[in-house]
Amino acid sequence: MHQQVVIAGGGPVGLITALGLAKQGVDVVVLERHPHVIQEPRAMTYHWAVLDGLAKLGILQDMETEGFRLHEMCYRVYHTGEIIKLDISAVDDITAYPYAVVLGQDQISSIVLRHLENYPNAQIRWNTEVQRVEDHGDKAVVHVSTPNGNEQLTGDWIIGADGAKSRTRQAAGVELEGFTWPEQFVATNIQCDLEAFGWDDCNYLVDPEYGAVIAKITRDGLWRVTFSEPAGSTEQDLEDRIWDYYRQVFPNINDIELKLYSSYQMHQRVASSMRVGRILLAGDAAHLTNPTNGFGLVSGMMDALTLSQTLSAVIHGKASDEILDQYSDERRRVFNEVATPSSTETKRLVFHSEDSDRLEKDLQRLRNLTRSRKERAKQLSIGQQLLTPGQTNSSSSPKIYQPREGIVARNLRHNTLRCARELSSWRVFSNCCSFRLAMSQTLS
Numbered sequence: 469m470h471q472q473v474v475i476a477g478g479g480p481v482g483l484i485t486a487l488g489l490a491k492q493g494v495d496v497v498v499l500e501r502h503p504h505v506i507q508e509p510r511a512m513t514y515h516w517a518v519l520d521g522l523a524k525l526g527i528l529q530d531m532e533t534e535g536f537r538l539h540e541m542c543y544r545v546y547h548t549g550e551i552i553k554l555d556i557s558a559v560d561d562i563t564a565y566p567y568a569v570v571l572g573q574d575q576i577s578s579i580v581l582r583h584l585e586n587y588p589n590a591q592i593r594w595n596t597e598v599q600r601v602e603d604h605g606d607k608a609v610v611h612v613s614t615p616n617g618n619e620q621l622t623g624d625w626i627i628g629a630d631g632a633k634s635r636t637r638q639a640a641g642v643e644l645e646g647f648t649w650p651e652q653f654v655a656t657n658i659q660c661d662l663e664a665f666g667w668d669d670c671n672y673l674v675d676p677e678y679g680a681v682i683a684k685i686t687r688d689g690l691w692r693v694t695f696s697e698p699a700g701s702t703e704q705d706l707e708d709r710i711w712d713y714y715r716q717v718f719p720n721i722n723d724i725e726l727k728l729y730s731s732y733q734m735h736q737r738v739a740s741s742m743r744v745g746r747i748l749l750a751g752d753a754a755h756l757t758n759p760t761n762g763f764g765l766v767s768g769m770m771d772a773l774t775l776s777q778t779l780s781a782v783i784h785g786k787a788s789d790e791i792l793d794q795y796s797d798e799r800r801r802v803f804n805e806v807a808t809p810s811s812t813e814t815k816r817l818v819f820h821s822e823d824s825d826r827l828e829k830d831l832q833r834l835r836n837l838t839r840s841r842k843e844r845a846k847q848l849s850i851g852q853q854l855l856t857p858g859q860t861n862s863s864s865s866p867k868i869y870q871p872r873e874g875i876v877a878r879n880l881r882h883n884t885l886r887c888a889r890e891l892s893s894w895r896v897f898s899n900c901c902s903f904r905l906a907m908s909q910t911l912s
């Protein structure tokens with residue numbers, strides 16, 4: 469069986485990439501080792517900066533129908549009880565979507581699968597595990613195991629969207645550069661009416677011992693509580709430790725039903741390249757961040773939106789395959805320069821606020837943000853820098869990525885210039901410009 473594109477991994481990034489490609493007439497097959505979409509307590513909040521791309525892909529409306537809009541983030545200091553709320557709508561000058569969207573990543577996958585049913589050029593093969601990938605120069609070969617035996621598929625291009633332990637990445641000989649955090653996160657889903665006890669929809673509980681992200685997942689009382697544990701914590705007695713934690717943080721709440729939990733190691737890592745010959749990487753296969761900011765899947769979605777545009781341009785002869793090297797350079801750059809530093813900073817504030825002077829400075833900065841809409845907009849626009857300059861939408865008539873007429877051109881210019889100024893780096897500046905130019909020339 470030969471396909472234009474074979475995608476290893478039917479997680480949210482693999483599926484979104486498939487939808488972007490299918491919409492542009494590319495033949496694509498997704499290989500997923502599980503028999504269905506997997507359910508784990510993972511991503512649930514999607515930054516406003518990615519919503520325009522998802523709207524153009526045609527899935528935002530369904531996401532908002534099944535999930536809900538988040539308009540505010542709330543910082544709570546555990547020991548003093550201070551509450552600082554940041555209103556996200558401050559970015560309404562720069563986007564038509566001045567809010568985050570909340571829903572489980574498994575629901576996003578299910579929505580994308582429904583949309584993929586409209587495209588006969590897209591196939592999903594469940595129970596199909598990628599064992600090995602080989603680049604033969606003129607084509608790539610994927611060896612899979614299925615319940616009916618082993619098979620080989622060939623493709624013009626292989627996309628590894630097969631998560632943190634990506635076999636595709638390993639086959640391409642690509643290193644995951646960076647480090648692993650010593651502590652681990654415990655993510656739990658609970659059924660409980662935390663709203664009735666005064667909790668906001670999205671809370672950062674700031675404390676060196678009991679720091680947590682506590683956020684509503686569904687309108688009918690499912691909540692996520694994610695807290696941190698020291699290095700070396702074992703799976704044994706994890707459930708007991710979870711209940712100890714709830715007793716400390718929710719002392720007056722008895723009616724908690726623990727639905728799902730999992731512990732995760734956290735990393736700040738990025739692939740040394742997201743393109744090797746005919747093999748491309750996206751999502752967690754390419755980069756990993758601690759999830760405090762919710763930038764993991766958001767970055768992966770931005771990879772998916774950019775990659776489906778650039779790769780279909782190459783396949784349709786509108787761009788040379790060099791644009792895929794630029795995809796790799798740009799996505800790695802924004803991950804290293806935006807996702808990692810800002811996620812690390814938020815993790816420090818929420819989970820490691822031991823230094824009281826520094827905490828007071830952090831809190832003062834947050835208090836100031838509540839008073840200045842302009843400063844708040846500046847702070848909240850960090851996620852926009854995760855976008856690749858020149859990122860295009862996934863509609864059938866590709867144009868420069870454009871959340872609202874005139875705004876993006878201004879923002880891109882502004883971001884590109886600021887980026888060049890702040891980093892004093894002509895290389896970054898010229899890469900941004902050439903990628904943007906290449907994208908606009910080939911796709912318009």
Ligand SMILES: Cc1cc2nc3c(=O)[nH]c(=O)nc-3n(C[C@H](O)[C@H](O)[C@H](O)COP(=O)(O)OP(=O)(O)OC[C@H]3O[C@@H](n4cnc5c(N)ncnc54)[C@H](O)[C@@H]3O)c2cc1C
Nearest residue numbers: 477479480481501511512513598631751752762764765766
């Ligand atoms: C506690 C927690 C909270 C998070 N919260 C957020 C958040 O709010 N916002 C956000 O943006 N991000 C968040 N993230 C990060 C987010 O979950 C990941 O970035 C996201 O899952 C990446 O999607 P993916 O499709 O790249 O990889 P995955 O979701 O890991 O999907 C990979 C898929 O590939 C399949 N696969 C793997 N190997 C093979 C193989 N050999 N053959 C075939 N199939 C294979 C897997 O079964 C899986 O379906 C959070 C993460 C955690 C742990």
